[in-house]
Amino acid sequence: MADKVVTRFAPSPTGNLNLGGVRAGIFAWLFARHNKGKFIVRIEDTDKERSKKEFEENIFESLQWLGVDIDQKYRQSEHAGRHEELLRKLIAEDKAYISKEKPKEEGGRTEVIRFHNPNKVVTFFDAVHGQISFDTTDLKDFIIAKSFTEPLFHFALVVDDWDEGVTHVVRGEDHVSNTPRQILIQEALGAPRPEYAHLPLITGADRTKLSKRKGAMAITEYRALGYISEAILNFDTMLGWHPSDEQEIFSKEELIAAFTLDRVQKSPAVLDETKLLWFNHEHLKRLSDNEYAKRLEQEIDPRLIPLLKERAKTLVEAREMLTTEFGFMQGASPSVELLTQDGKITAEVASNHLKAIADMFEHIPDEGFSAAQIKDILWPYATAQGRGDVLWPLRTALSGATKSPDPFIIAGLLGKAECLARIAAAVEKL
RNA sequence: GGCCCUAUCGUCUAACGGUUAGGACGCCGGCUUUUCAAGCCGUUAAUCCGGGUUCGAUUCCCGGUAGGGUCACCA
Numbered sequence: 001m002a003d004k005v006v007t008r009f010a011p012s013p014t015g016n017l018n019l020g021g022v023r024a025g026i027f028a029w030l031f032a033r034h035n036k037g038k039f040i041v042r043i044e045d046t047d048k049e050r051s052k053k054e055f056e057e058n059i060f061e062s063l064q065w066l067g068v069d070i071d072q073k074y075r076q077s078e079h080a081g082r083h084e085e086l087l088r089k090l091i092a093e094d095k096a097y098i099s100k101e102k103p104k105e106e107g108g109r110t111e112v113i114r115f116h117n118p119n120k121v122v123t124f125f126d127a128v129h130g131q132i133s134f135d136t137t138d139l140k141d142f143i144i145a146k147s148f149t150e151p152l153f154h155f156a157l158v159v160d161d162w163d164e165g166v167t168h169v170v171r172g173e174d175h176v177s178n179t180p181r182q183i184l185i186q187e188a189l190g191a192p193r194p195e196y197a198h199l200p201l202i203t204g205a206d207r208t209k210l211s212k213r214k215g216a217m218a219i220t221e222y223r224a225l226g227y228i229s230e231a232i233l234n235f236d237t238m239l240g241w242h243p244s245d246e247q248e249i250f251s252k253e254e255l256i257a258a259f260t261l262d263r264v265q266k267s268p269a270v271l272d273e274t275k276l277l278w279f280n281h282e283h284l285k286r287l288s289d290n291e292y293a294k295r296l297e298q299e300i301d302p303r304l305i306p307l308l309k310e311r312a313k314t315l316v317e318a319r320e321m322l323t324t325e326f327g328f329m330q331g332a333s334p335s336v337e338l339l340t341q342d343g344k345i346t347a348e349v350a351s352n353h354l355k356a357i358a359d360m361f362e363h364i365p366d367e368g369f370s371a372a373q374i375k376d377i378l379w380p381y382a383t384a385q386g387r388g389d390v391l392w393p394l395r396t397a398l399s400g401a402t403k404s405p406d407p408f409i410i411a412g413l414l415g416k417a418e419c420l421a422r423i424a425a426a427v428e429k430l
Numbered sequence: 431g432g433c434c435c436u437a438u439c440g441u442c443u444a445a446c447g448g449u450u451a452g453g454a455c456g457c458c459g460g461c462u463u464u465u466c467a468a469g470c471c472g473u474u475a476a477u478c479c480g481g482g483u484u485c486g487a488u489u490c491c492c493g494g495u496a497g498g499g500u501c502a503c504c505a
Contacts, residue, residue: 010505011505012504012505014504014505044505045505046504046505047504047505049504050504050505051505101503103503108503109503112503129434129435129436132434132435133434134433134434135433138432138433138501139501143502143503145503146503147503150503152502152503152504152505153504153505154505157505172499173434173435173436173498173499174498174499174500175499175500175505176434176435176499176500177433177434177435177499177500177501178500178505180434198435200435200436201498201499203498205441207497207498208497208498208499209498209499235442238442238443238454239442240442242442242443242444244444245444246443246444246452246453246454248442248453248454248455265442265443266435266436266437267435267436267437267497267498268435268436268497268498268499269441269442269443270441270442271441271442272440272441272442272455272456274441274455274456275441275442275454275455275456276455277455278454278455278456279455281468285468307468309468310467310468310469311466311467311468312467321467325466325467341465375463379463382463386464387463387464388464391463391464391465392464392465395465396465399465401465401466402465402466403465403466403467404465404466405465405466405467406463406465407463407465408463
């Protein structure tokens, strides 16, 4: 523990980052930040056929959006010289050799570099699973490079982790079975063994690993759907990790302060979008009004923000509400059916109540025309006359909508003159 | 199939040998300023099975079963 903690996230740029993939990055980063260590992102681009620039960009864009700050960035291909050097060294020491092969496919290569497997049992300690042992004999003399300039990821990864001083390898559980061969390479190279922590997988409803093929959404798609980064970060962390108390909503700083590897779950977790929606709403509610407006990225009456926070679970939903539940801000033209609740209230009753309300409104001074004030004045009347009969016509006269906030809030928002105008228009129709 | 990992409400999880097995999401029901949300209250719901160890197992051990991961000249 004397050494400074160094972790890394090593994605291959072969697809957009999804909740499963980024989880390894988040945990490695959380662990580094919690221990005041260093966090590295290394793009594993040794597979030139499948690696794409756009995916690399998507990875960095997603991390940045989530607030996962990076101390150092590498690209594996930048280290080709070093990989070749150590490949030659291993061969010189007879720990690896050039192997003649019969090509598997048309035009395949006839030579590859294989590792001299010492055929031993490798035991390592995993921070989440405890001790794990493998007999590496099954691995045979596995291939570590296609050629001196084309190392395979097992080899390149070990070299890079060593050179970059990585002390803790935090990654998905799908890598446990890769670990023994990487340890063998480390030992041949004389590289130190880092600590390992293999995270449980995140699965879809079918309980298999999340993958783009099965429609796992990219982080950037969640953003487009109106999710905010605080919620994604919090939710993704809670999938497979749990604090010692019952707190559920965490800010980024709280997550860093609370995160430890020993509270990481051993078993895989199913991704539940419903709970994500709840997390999103909770974090949306916690945003300051200013911040909320900024995230909405559109002009909005600031008085609407607290109401939107209460009702909308995503930013997209909030934007939609501006034209539905809050469409009354732009005007209202209720039908007679709406005003009378499809005839449940007679036109005469509705009309009389509206006239009475207009009269009461007239007597409220402009500066006292607030939701609370209006309610105080109207409530006794509504209670005496039948709340449904009074409040429904009023709400629909003002909103023209089946769904809206309550009539007092609407009235406060519209102001006295507008209310009187809309009530008069409704009375006219009845 | 070999090897490895895992196993508590539908889902995320708590309980590091002794609890009426706790919380959250969802569902359902109720209440509320009788629209729609939100909010509040409540209900429903779980230790995979079988053996041990122990005075006592969700917890420790073994076996079974089930699920997953991995077995590339991908990462």
